[in-house]
Amino acid sequence: MTDTIYAADTAVPLPSEASLPERTDVAIVGGGLTGLSAALHLTRDGFHVTLLEAGRIADGASGRNGGQLHPGQRRDQVWLEQRLGPKMANALWRLGAEAIALVHALRTELNADCGWQPGLIEAAHTPQAFDELRRYRDHLAAHYGTRQEVLSRSALAEAIGTDFYHGGVRDAGGGHLNPLAFAKAIAERAHVEGARLHAGVRVTGHRLTPHGYCVDAQSALGRHQIRAGSVILAGNGYLRRVNPYLDARVMPLVNYILATEPLPARLIAKGEAVADTRHVIRYFREDGAGRMIFGGGEGYRRTPGDVAKLVRPYLAELYPGLRDAPVAAAWAGTLGITRLRMPIIRRLEPGLYVGAGYSGQGVGLATFAGKVIADAIAGETSRLDVLGRLPALPFPGGPMLQTPLARLALFVFALRDRLGR
Numbered sequence: 001m002t003d004t005i006y007a008a009d010t011a012v013p014l015p016s017e018a019s020l021p022e023r024t025d026v027a028i029v030g031g032g033l034t035g036l037s038a039a040l041h042l043t044r045d046g047f048h049v050t051l052l053e054a055g056r057i058a059d060g061a062s063g064r065n066g067g068q069l070h071p072g073q074r075r076d077q078v079w080l081e082q083r084l085g086p087k088m089a090n091a092l093w094r095l096g097a098e099a100i101a102l103v104h105a106l107r108t109e110l111n112a113d114c115g116w117q118p119g120l121i122e123a124a125h126t127p128q129a130f131d132e133l134r135r136y137r138d139h140l141a142a143h144y145g146t147r148q149e150v151l152s153r154s155a156l157a158e159a160i161g162t163d164f165y166h167g168g169v170r171d172a173g174g175g176h177l178n179p180l181a182f183a184k185a186i187a188e189r190a191h192v193e194g195a196r197l198h199a200g201v202r203v204t205g206h207r208l209t210p211h212g213y214c215v216d217a218q219s220a221l222g223r224h225q226i227r228a229g230s231v232i233l234a235g236n237g238y239l240r241r242v243n244p245y246l247d248a249r250v251m252p253l254v255n256y257i258l259a260t261e262p263l264p265a266r267l268i269a270k271g272e273a274v275a276d277t278r279h280v281i282r283y284f285r286e287d288g289a290g291r292m293i294f295g296g297g298e299g300y301r302r303t304p305g306d307v308a309k310l311v312r313p314y315l316a317e318l319y320p321g322l323r324d325a326p327v328a329a330a331w332a333g334t335l336g337i338t339r340l341r342m343p344i345i346r347r348l349e350p351g352l353y354v355g356a357g358y359s360g361q362g363v364g365l366a367t368f369a370g371k372v373i374a375d376a377i378a379g380e381t382s383r384l385d386v387l388g389r390l391p392a393l394p395f396p397g398g399p400m401l402q403t404p405l406a407r408l409a410l411f412v413f414a415l416r417d418r419l420g421r
């Protein structure tokens, strides 16, 4: 997999232990934000924690994403109210706010050098989408007390340096950061406080025995078995054939990002993150070094070949002046989506937990899920109880049909975007 600009920026190696323990209180499968946050919080609660990561720590979606921090859930509040009722929608809104607060608390406490920049703009790709954005902004103001600024077409063009969009809203509650630097800060602190983080160890299965869980794993040194009181499945879009429940409910989707070399002048005047209203979202931001980090296009192949060639037309459509801008790096990452685009954060059976399926909005929610699961293992289950009530529907046809289904869904979404629907 290609390296990101984040990997080049964060040169210090992430912690990794050599030998695996035979027993642990909690085994965590996956070293992204979900697993790392769980490891840190469980260690603070006094548990012996063993995190098993197939590749490198934080080299999954958590270390290769767009770095945008979005308030709320992946589904908007109107959808949540209609599908789940106002009480649940309210509870999810509050949990979304807690997720944002947790990111800020962690980056401050850990002194994470992750270039936090406040401000998020949602940009409408059609006039109808702009109407919807304004209606939704009024709904949030009336029912949730938020204050978002509406940007007319010309105000938006001035704010982001392209007149491609029809208008937008500015949300001061969101923002962006270097996701790998943030994840690394959590990993390093978890390691310092006693969590054992093992890179290069792939979990192949887990089973309940009379003495707790037995986790089977494979590394360059051979096969391993670890006994664990609890197991957290935190492999998200990368976890396959370990747990059939998740295989049926979390579909991997590959997303692409291109980062330019530092630009001669800033295009986004106040430095916000920008995400548009398409089904296949285009999202972008300029980092502290002045590089445009631009995400666009989705697929189902982990190694899609020339990622820069794939993303550049989307970038050039918005910013024709960047058609030939030198590229610092271009890379792919795999996210996990669910059928309803709501995460699966729950206890699957006594001692077996999962946090996954953030559907492209995991910087805040994955970090939060790790803490919620850690709290539940320590006996504080109130938040997990709420999240565990979210419906988690299997995709039709089972895992075998996921690639053709993903292909079809992407085709339909791209078509709807082109038709302006």
Ligand SMILES: Cc1cc2nc3c(=O)[nH]c(=O)nc-3n(C[C@H](O)[C@H](O)[C@H](O)COP(=O)(O)OP(=O)(O)OC[C@H]3O[C@@H](n4cnc5c(N)ncnc54)[C@H](O)[C@@H]3O)c2cc1C
Pocket: 029, 030, 031, 032, 033, 034, 035, 052, 053, 054, 055, 056, 057, 058, 059, 060, 061, 062, 063, 064, 065, 066, 067, 068, 069, 070, 201, 202, 203, 204, 234, 235, 236, 237, 238, 239, 240, 242, 254, 255, 256, 257, 283, 295, 332, 333, 334, 335, 336, 355, 356, 358, 359, 360, 361, 362, 363, 364, 366
């Ligand atoms: C290109 C891209 C852009 C994105 N942009 C944004 C954004 O701007 N804002 C936002 O909020 N979200 C974004 N997301 C989503 C966000 O990155 C994820 O939701 C979040 O990082 C999920 O964290 P995680 O820890 O659950 O999973 P991951 O970070 O993917 O970590 C899972 C880890 O589990 C490991 N693993 C899997 N199976 C096994 C196994 N059997 N044994 C051991 N280890 C295993 C993997 O190697 C991986 O390291 C983006 C995602 C991608 C791919």
